[in-house]
Amino acid sequence: MKIAIIGASGKAGRVILEELAQRGHALTAIVRDATRTKHDTVLEKNAFELTTEELTDFDVVINAFGAAPGNEHQHVDLGRHLIDQLRGTSTRLIIVGGAGSLYVDPVKTVQLADTPDFPAAYLPTAKNQAKNLEDLQQTVDLHWTFISPAAFFDPEGPRTGKYQLAQDVLTVNAAGDSYVSYSDYAIALADEVEHHRHDKERISVVSK
Template sequence: MKIAVIGANGKAGSSILKEAADRGHEVTAIVRNASKLQSTGTAVIEKDVFSLTASDLAPFDVVINAFGAPLEQEQLHVKAGHALIEALKGTPTRLIVVGGAGSLFVDEAETVRVVDTPDFPKEYHATASNQAINLEELRNSTSINWTFVSPSAFFDPQGPRTGTYRKGKNQLLINSKGQSYVSYADYAIAIVDEIENPQHLNERFTVVSEN
C-alpha cells in the first residue's frame, strides 16, 4: 500500500515509517525539513502539515498523522488535525492519528480520563487535552475514514520489538505484569497491522505490550 507519514522525523513517525517499509509498503515521509530525515532512500514531501492539500494526499491509501506540537504550542495538534480532516474529507484515503494516552479512561464507567487523575504530569496536560479535542473532532466529522491510536501510559522509545500486544478501545490497558506499557516498536506494529487488516474504522483503539 502507499503510506504517507507526517512527522516522520519524530520518534513515533520514524518507527511507523520503518515498520511499514520493512513490511513492503511504499512509504513517503512528509516532513518540514528533509535534511533531518534519518531514513535514507525514502520518498519525501517537504511541506508543512498545515499547507497540505487534498491533491498532495490523493496518491496515498493511508496518511498517518504523527505530528508533534512544540511545547507551549500544543494547540497545533488541533490545528493540524483539523487541516487533515478538511484535506481528506470525501476522499478514499484513510487517516490514522498517533494519539496520546491522556484521553483514555481509567474506570469501566468511562467517567475519569487519565489526564484528569492527580498523578498525571502537568507538563503533558496541554498535549493530552488538545489531542482529546482532535479525537472529538474526528468523531464528529463525516465523509472521512479515520482511526485514532492511543498508546499506553508508558510509551517507551527504547523498548523492544516483541510483536506481542493486546488491544482495547477507550480504557487504559494494563498488561499481565500490571503495567500500562507499550514500546514504540510494538505500537508501530499495531498500526501497520491495522492498516493491513482494518478492525477499527472510525474509532479509537489503544495498545499495550504483553512481553
C-alpha cells in the same frame, strides 16, 4: 499500499516508517526539513499546507505530528486541516494519539489526564489530542483510526511483536502495567494499516 507519514522524522514517526518499510509498502515521509530523514521518498512541506490533491495520492495518511512545547494547540489545528482535506475521500487517516484521553473507569467518567498524578508538563498535549479525537468522532464522512498508546510509551523498549488492543478504557498487561514500546506500537499501527479493522474508532495498545 501507498502511505504518507506526517512527522516521519520524529521519534514515533521514524519507528513507524521503519516498520512499514520492512513490510514493503511504498512510503513517503512528509517533513518540514528533508535533512532530518534518510528516507528516499520525501515530501518537504509544512503539514498545514498539504492539499487534498497531495493527500489523496495515498491510500493511508499517518499523522505522527509532534507539537513543540507551547504549541500544543497545533494538534487540534492540524487535525482539523487534515479532516477538511480528506473528508469525502477514500484515503484513510490514522492518528498517533495520546494516552491522556483514555478513561480510567469502566463507566467512562474520568480520563487519565484528569487524575491527580498525571504529569502537568504533558497536560496541554493530552488535552489538545483529546480535542482532536472529539473532532474526528464528530466527522461522519472520513475514514479514520485514532491509536492511543499505553500510559508508559517507551521509546527504548523491546520489539516483542506481542500486543493487545483495547478501546477507550486504559488497560494493563499481564504484569499489571499500562506499557507499550514504540516498536510494538508501530507493529499494531502497521497491522491496522494492512487490515483496516477499526474504521472510525479509537483503539489503544499495550505490550503483552
